[in-house]
Every structure is written in structure tokens, then in C-alpha cells.
Amino acid sequence: MKKASTVFLQIIIILIGIGTLAFLLWEPHVEGRNTHATLFEIYFSDPFLAIAYLVSIAFFVALSRAFRLLGYIGRNTFFSRESVRDLRTIKYCAMILVAALAAGQTYLFVFQRGKDDIAGGVAMSTFLMFVFSVIAAAAAVSEKTLRSAVAMKSENDLTV
Amino acid sequence: MPTLKRATTHFLRFAIFCLGALVLALCVFALPSIWKGGSEDFPMASKAIFMIVVNLGASAIPFFIALWQALKLLGAIDKGTAFSEASVLALRNIKRCAIAIAVLYVVNVPLLFPIADADDAPGLLVIGMAIAGAPIVVAVFAAVLERLLQDAIVMKSENELTV
Numbered sequence: 001m002k003k004a005s006t007v008f009l010q011i012i013i014i015l016i017g018i019g020t021l022a023f024l025l026w027e028p029h030v031e032g033r034n035t036h037a038t039l040f041e042i043y044f045s046d047p048f049l050a051i052a053y054l055v056s057i058a059f060f061v062a063l064s065r066a067f068r069l070l071g072y073i074g075r076n077t078f079f080s081r082e083s084v085r086d087l088r089t090i091k092y093c094a095m096i097l098v099a100a101l102a103a104g105q106t107y108l109f110v111f112q113r114g115k116d117d118i119a120g121g122v123a124m125s126t127f128l129m130f131v132f133s134v135i136a137a138a139a140a141v142s143e144k145t146l147r148s149a150v151a152m153k154s155e156n157d158l159t160v
Numbered sequence: 161m162p163t164l165k166r167a168t169t170h171f172l173r174f175a176i177f178c179l180g181a182l183v184l185a186l187c188v189f190a191l192p193s194i195w196k197g198g199s200e201d202f203p204m205a206s207k208a209i210f211m212i213v214v215n216l217g218a219s220a221i222p223f224f225i226a227l228w229q230a231l232k233l234l235g236a237i238d239k240g241t242a243f244s245e246a247s248v249l250a251l252r253n254i255k256r257c258a259i260a261i262a263v264l265y266v267v268n269v270p271l272l273f274p275i276a277d278a279d280d281a282p283g284l285l286v287i288g289m290a291i292a293g294a295p296i297v298v299a300v301f302a303a304v305l306e307r308l309l310q311d312a313i314v315m316k317s318e319n320e321l322t323v
Contacts, residue, residue, distance in 0.1 A: 002304065005300045008300055009297070009304065012297050073308060079311070133171070134172065134175045137168045137171045137175070141169060145237060149243065149315070152315055152316055153315055156315055156318055159319075159322045
């Protein structure tokens with residue numbers, strides 16, 4: 001039962017990963033600036049896009065860590081130092097994403113405001129910043145809780 | 161360090177209140193206009209739209225219960241009593257609420273059929289199923305956490321017996 005649930009959640013994570021990757025690759029095609037661009041120009045002439053792809057690595061790292069955590073749960077080795085480390089990585093990844101979104105928003109406000117309609121970009125990045133900061137906080141709280149559980153377990157293993 | 165821990169749990173509390181306020185606003189403002197606009201655009205499906213709106217409103221109740229249980233969990237974490245039967249119960253209630261929401265959303269999918277038919281948009285059913293999938297994921301996740309927490313409590317009680 002436990003194994004089935006963790007495998008189900010792992011499948012969901014893979015689906016989220018594929019969906020995000022597909023969205024990231026597809027989205028530049030509908031940008032107004034790319035109306036007459038060739039396939040090469042779409043992906044390799046926009047520095048903003050390059051930065052966005054670079055930052056998205058943090059998202060995929062966090063997903064892979066979540067996938068690994070579910071693996072630990074399925075194998076009954078969740079209460080371990082590895083899990084604490086993976087949760088910490090997820091926390092840092094979420095923080096990187098929040099910082100990057102904040103930087104992107106600053107760029108919109110400072111350089112694009114007035115020249116272009118920035119409302120959509122600001123709204124989406126504010127929403128995503130909220131989501132990722134909640135993930136960062138949740139990961140931080142679970143990391144601390146898990147750490148105390150691991151400490152308990154190692155005491156256990158010593159005494160028995 | 162305790163102050164930092166407080167700060168993160170306070171932030172999560174704030175997030176829970178934001179979600180609650182958002183859903184409350186949707187119930188008060190969005191649902192009536194879905195009912196009004198939907199039955200004007202698709203008069204042949206107005207019965208189905210009414211039932212969908214009622215269903216969505218009903219799903220807000222387990223949602224608020226789940227938020228309240230999440231607040232209780234955060235309180236337990238702050239007090240250092242996260243590994244307790246009360247936390248297991250809170251997670252179990254969250255799981256039950258998520259299942260209740262999933263059932264209500266699954267019931268909505270066949271109700272979408274008359275609208276999809278009237279609008280000639282079969283994709284609506286796929287969207288309905290995807291939305292029904294989200295609470296199922298939450299339910300499974302809560303179930304996994306519940307099991308983990310139970311394991312941790314067993315560990316803790318062994319600890320207290322040996323020491």
C-alpha cells in the first residue's frame with residue numbers, strides 16, 4: 001500500500017516534470033517578438049530566455065530530490081541523513097527560484113515598465129513567488145522535524 | 161533557532177489564511193457569476209451548471225476543514241509535539257477531506273457533459289478530470305505522511321521505553 005502510494009506520487013512528479021519541460025520549450029513560440037523568427041533564433045537570440053532556462057534547472061533539481069525522497073519512503077529508509085539533505089536541497093532550490101523571480105520582476109519594473117505592458121508577467125511571477133516561498137517554508141519546517149526524528153532514531157539504534 | 165522556526169511556521173500560517181481568503185472570495189463572488197453567466201450562455205445545460213456550482217460550493221467545506229487541520233499541525237510543530245497522535249489525526253482528517261473533495265469533483269465530470277455538448281468542446285471533460293486528480297494527489301500524499309508519522313511515533317515510544 002505504502003509502496004503503491006509512493007510510486008503513484010513518483011509518477012505524478014515525472015508528469016509535472018514533463019509538463020514543465022514541454023511548457024518551457026513551447027512557450028517562446030507564442031512570444032510576440034518571435035513571430036517571424038526561425039527555430040534557431042527563437043531559442044538562441046534572447047538572453048532572458050537563456051537565464052530562464054538556467055534558473056529552471058533549480059526546479060528540476062528539486063523535482064528529482066522529491067522523487068528520491070519518495071524512493072526512500074518506499075524503501076523504509078526515510079528517517080536518514082540523506083532525506084534531511086534532500087529536503088535541504090529542495091529548500092535551497094525553492095529559495096533560488098524565489099530570488100530569480102524577484103530579480104525578473106525587478107527587471108520588468110525598472111527596464112520594461114512604460115515600454116511594454118508588464119501586468120501579466122508581474123502577476124504570474126508574484127503568484128509563482130508565493131508558491132515557491134510556501135514550498136521553501138514547508139521544506140524548512142519538515143527538514144527540522146525530520147532532523148529531530150533522525151536524532152531520535154540514531155539514539156534508538158545506539159541503545160538497542 | 162527557535163525564532164527562525166517560528167517565522168517559517170508563521171509564514172505557512174499566513175499562506176493558509178491567504179488560501180482560505182481566496183477560496184472564500186471565489187465562493188462569494190465567482191460561484192454566483194458562474195451560475196448566472198453559465199445559464200445564460202447554455203440555457204439547455206442550466207440544471208447541470210446549477211448542480212456544478214452547488215458541488216463546488218460544497219467542496220469548500222472540506223477544504224476549510226483541511227486548512228484548519230493544517231493550522232493544528234503547524235501549532236503542534238511549534239509546541240514540539242509534532243510526533244503525537246493528535247498530528248496523526250490531523251493528517252488523517254486532511255486525507256479524508258481531500259477524498260471528499262475528490263469525490264465531489266469526480267461527480268462534476270459527468271455534469272460537465274451537457275455543457276461540453278452544448279459548446280462542442282469535449283476538452284472540457286479532460287480539464288474536469290485533471291481538476292479531480294489534484295485532490296487525489298493530495299490525499300495520497302497525506303496518507304504517506306500519516307504512515308511516516310506513525311513510524312516516527314513508534315520510534316519515539318521505543319526511545320522513551322529504553323531510556
